[in-house]
Amino acid sequence: MSGFVKCQKPSETSSSSISSGIPTLDKLIELSDGTVSCIYEDQNSFFHNTMLQTFVSSCTDRNQQCLVLSCEDKLLLRFLYAQKESEEEPEVPKNLLIAWRYKSMSPAEPKFKWNLLSKQPLPKEMIVNSLDELLCILKSKEALKTVIFSLFSPLFGQFTPDQIFKTLFEIKKYARLNKHTVFLSLPKFLVDEETSVFFDNIIQIRSNLLFPHETSYYIGYLELLKVSSVGAFRVNSLESTKYGIVLKTKKIKIERIDIPPDETVPSASCGQSF
Helix, strand or coil: CCCCCCCCCCCCCCCCCCCCCCHHHHCCCCCCCCCEEEEECCCCCCHHHHHHHHHHHHHHHCCCCEEEECCCCHHHCEEEEECCCCCCCCCCCHHHCCCHHHHCCCCCCCCCCEEEEEEEECCHHHEECCHHHHHHHHHHCCCCEEEECCCCCHHHCCCCHHHHHHHHHHHHHHHHHHCCEEEEEECCCCCCCCCHHHCCEEEEEEECCCCCCCCCCCCEEEEEEECCCCCCCCCCCCCCCEEEEEEECCEEEEEECCCCCCCCCCCCCCCCCC
16 A cells, blocks of 8 residues: 555644544544545444544544534444553562653553443534535534545435435545534445545454454454545555554553464475475
8 A cells, every 4th residue: 555644643642633543543543633544344343433533532632623423223333431641650579660761651552442331422512413404514524523424325315326425525525625523434335336535544344253364353454445634645655554453441452463464375396396
């Protein structure tokens, strides 16, 4: 996967910084102002819901105005409580004291902030009731964080190819003009049209249910189909585009994996006696 990517991200302490809520995902894609990012859903997995809910949680925790559109039962629309870590440093046994020159170094991996079992309903002011209403808001407002669950699923009604293209064009247009950050999921297995041109980042989810021979450590797999930025150049330096998904009560982690080829083609000398 080649391309140009922004070389410098906003500071984590900046009020304008945007996080997916999953530290390891933030290292892979940039959810910046003006971007439209998409998750291609797997019909055997609901992990796209978890990713979008965690993004809503992150926006809420940072006091960023967020809108949510879903045609599912409203009970689905929940965001996760932030787990407030104790500010007191735990006492370290004397035999485990770290050398002074390493003490100030930050940990290699930020802690995940959310408890996946602790949820509460979304405030009514965050919920948008229809796609038309959402487009009107995106056209008239600025700098909104916007989440759309399962866009173009049957619950949204029937869409012709022209309607799909027009809707995605308007979403991207208003995101660019008004500096919105849009994060949505799309049941690509139901949408035949080529939609990648409308998205800055595309994430493909693959369930582990159809691969019982693979390790159960991962609940599924994530592949980066497209990574880009708005208004700047960046050389893509990702080591891999395929990642395993670890999901626990207080942990979501996306880690690089090396997937071997599906089968090994024997050479002409295979089985030859000497």
